[in-house]
Amino acid sequence: MDFTLLMFRVLASAALVCGILVILCRNAVHSALFLVGVFISVAGIYVVVGAEFLAVVQVLVYAGGILVLFLFVIMLVGKDAMVGKRRMRLLATVGTILIILFGLLMAQQLNVAGEGGTTGPDADSTRLGNIERVGLALFQDYILPFEVASVLLLVAMVGAIVLAREAY
Amino acid sequence: MMDILGSLFSWLPVELWIMRPELCLTLAAFLTLIFSVARRAFQPRWLGYFSIAVTAAVGAPLLDLFRRTTELPGQEFVAWNGMFVVDSFAVFFKVLFLLAAILTMLMSIRYLDVEKAHTGEYYALIMFAVVGMMFMVSARDLILLFVGLETMSISTYILAGYLKRDRRSNESALKYFLLGSFSTGIFLYGISLVYAVTGSTHLRVISDAIAEGLVNHPLLVLGLILMIVALGFKIAAVPFHMWVPDTYEGAPTTITAFFSTAVKAAGFAIVLRILVEGMLSARMHWAPLVVILSAASMIIGTLGALLQENVKRLLAYSSITHVGYLLMGVLAVQRGADTGARGMVAIAVYLLAYTFMNMGAFGLVVALRREGLVGDQVDDFTGLARRAPLAAFSMLVFMLSLGGIPATAGFIGKWYLFGAAIKADYVWLAVLAVLASATSLYYYLRVVVRMYMGEAEEEGGLRPSGALASALVISLVFTILMGLYPQPFIWLAQHVVLY
Structure with missing residues (x-):
């Protein structure tokens, strides 16, 4: 291994x-x-x-x-x-069982899947450094989502202010 | 006129030029935010009129894009590494969002004064939500789609809780926010699994990878299921509908109207983008799930609405039923046959009709609101016909249309949807839909019966503001027009096809 x-x-x-x-x-x-x-x-x-x-x-x-x-x-x-303790314990137990089930399912699926469709790192990965590649992806390939995300953050901020300030 | 407007933007590079509507609307939202700081100089009401005017003006570049994308079938503009696409599908939905936003803002102006929550940010948030929706429907990449979806969602979370002093509004926003964030997480998980299998977030690449033999990859199927769960939440399909009645009841009525039209249309747009443009080859995996969602939504929505005494809750359950009908249109999309186009056209026709009639119905609830009366109980409509015959008549039309009576917009929408389902061999689902819509007439007519048979406890008609009255008139005219002369609307909807 x-x-x-x-x-x-x-x-x-x-x-x-x-x-x-x-x-x-x-x-x-x-x-x-x-x-x-x-x-x-x-x-x-x-x-x-x-x-x-x-x-x-x-x-x-x-x-x-x-x-x-x-x-x-x-x-x-x-x-x-x-939440009340008893209810909390029940929820936690159910949650744990679900997580374990999901984990088992994933593990089984991954075994079935094997190497099938997963892609390895591309050829560039050895040439360029880590930060450079993140930067290139962010500011070249994904520039539009990046810009829209700025609107998203602005909306979140405005929303927080609107909800938190004193009502008129 | 078009030429002048066209030359106004001609200096823009093509990537930005096809984003004119989004850019203008974002700019207008920024301006509204800045103006709203100076409350004395710029009254919120004037900011409202300004927002309505700008939103309507954005229609001009959109119509121009519509003309250009419909010149040839399959004509589209693609930019930003193939992420952002303007095709007739996207443009149709953008027009629908603008329409819903304008009607919402028209209804809001007096309503917010009565609720004592009138600030300019409200209009800015609606415009930001529309910007998010526009990016959603134009996205051919799951990352851009997700960012647009979140821009819309966060704006709507805040709008749901806009009446800060109203406990129901707080509850509504909190429930919507918590369940919405969970579904966002699930959606992201789905995207990441699909990415892990196909190596891309671009829908076309995903589609090719699936067609080349990844169809039965277990992780892909798991990712697809997770995405459908999250989308089911966004469009409020059973069993992911638990938040709907409380959120619809508690949110400001105008915003409830916005939720049930624009937000829902945006949800269906991305359902079609993802399932049809990205995952059509995996249809055998998603179709059974959609069948379950559709049938369950029709049954639970209809049963839930039967006993509601609150009009907003009633319309919330009825909107769940309508999601069930609309999902039949998604099922009608199949490879190879022209039934595919039929399914999408049916969805477009239905969403158009639904926008007008649902906006109108909520508009009446807004009109009943005044100092000391919330106006969202079925009882509040008692005897309305004698007090305000015109308002009662329009409510009658909206209710009949929602129920799908001939000569109204709702009938045309149902005709197309049910027809598409039958052509696609989902006869039992269509039968279920007919049964559901027959049952739904009971609760729609219950409101009508109260209006026309009951004795009013108070005198005096409704005095809606000019803006609200015009919103109601627009909804009424289009609901009737679409029922009597549907050809132009159907022509419009026929361009809503993904190639």
């Missing part, structure tokens, strides 16, 4: 275990911390497949930005505001 595959298996199972713990934990803060585990494992997978830039962005944006926001919300709302 080569090193890449081994690393992938380790990181993927770490992500899975953390993911299951996110929904099984009673304490919302613990859930949030396990979520960091998920994000970092996924970032590790990115490094393994050679997408270092994505890995760094993953850690910065998700583990750094989004998670801190989650923790703030948990702090402000307080964990008492969560």
